[in-house]
Amino acid sequence: MGKKIHCLTYLLLIIPPFLLTSYFFAAFPNRPESIQVSPSLASLPKQAKSWSVYPEDFYGVGGYARFPYGKVKYWMLGPEDGKKIVLIHGLSIPALIWKDVAPGLAARGYRVLLYDLYGRGYSDAPQTTYDTTLYVTQLALLMQHIKWEKAHVFGVSMGGALTAAFTANFPELVEDRVVVVASAGLIKTSDLSRTTKVMSSPLVQTLTSSWLARKFIQRLTDSANETSDKPVDPIQEIVRLQSAHLSGYNAAISSSLRDGPVRGEEDSFKSDVWKGRRLLIIHGTKDNTVPYKYAAQIQSLVNASGCDAQLVTIEGAGHDLTVSHPDEIVQNMTKFLSDS
Ligand SMILES: *[C@@H]1O[C@H](CO)[C@@H](O)[C@H](O)[C@H]1NC(C)=O
Ligand SMILES: *[C@@H]1O[C@H](CO)[C@@H](O)[C@H](O)[C@H]1NC(C)=O
Ligand SMILES: *[C@@H]1O[C@H](CO)[C@@H](O)[C@H](O)[C@H]1NC(C)=O
16 A cells, blocks of 8 residues: 555656656657758859859958858948948849948948848848848847948948838947938838739749749849840849849848838837937929838837937939939938038
8 A cells, every 4th residue: 555655756757758758758749940042143153144144242252241141242332441331222223222332421421331231132032021120130140240330331221121120129339310211111002013922832842842833933034035136134134134043032032011110110200219300301392102201100110219310202213213213312311421
């Protein structure tokens, strides 16, 4: 009898830890595999057209930073002792979108940091969710890599939304004056075009990421090239080339549309980190991608947090205003930074 009780006590002691251990082995059968990373434009053969449209040394030699989610390409322009500015590009076009604005700022004495977001241009494409956290962490790591403690941050389109999110998440890394150009972040789903909605669906994301889909896009791209005598627009061309030749690009775009800072960034613009800062909002009246009305919405959100927000309207400019109106943009940016 005594022995039986002893045995039972023993069992009761041993069973719960045993069950727990089996549960954990069942729940976590293996250590998860490390994240897969798809290569960037740097992996394409040197005769590929991307090397003439957007060569790796487009802004000078630059460098690569190695982070856990893959390599990140960056360049620095302008005098080393100039005021520091980070330029963030948008959804589909890499740092090439700043081709006229960046040299303009550098020529006026600013030190400019340009980089490609994950999944675009010369930065690797981790197979992960392209959400705000991924993007803001990428820039914080990059600033740490180049030993910048603080900088002015300027962003265009999705990069504008990212600028707001970066300021809200890492206010100590951001100077008091910030610029957003044709900024996304508040787009309502009803304003997204049908193409955009289709692109962001998980099914299309899977399909366009496949080898077959890329072969198809490559053929379209190549035949378009053969039949036209017009000089190619480098901006449109780089979008087609990435889509056709980079296995991670289409997934990065779709995930960014669905999970990224394109919409739902109200809280970043409302954050109290804006108190005491100044924001310059530049927007074109003919913007069909991020309608002009969003500029005023951004202005009133940050104003409510005690930020002095100024809106510069560029009459007749579309969403590509950094390419169509670079001089006005550079002049407005430098005036904003030097105003007392
Ligand atoms: C595309 O155009 C370029 C420049 O005109 C030419 O060198 C290249 O061979 C063309 N590629 C194809 C696939 O037609
Ligand atoms: C935001 O504040 C600025 C300056 O304080 C003012 O000129 C502007 O009208 C305000 N805008 C909104 C939308 O409240
Ligand atoms: C800023 O842009 C506006 C609109 O295009 C233009 O009228 C103005 O002259 C620019 N300001 C400066 C300082 O260049």
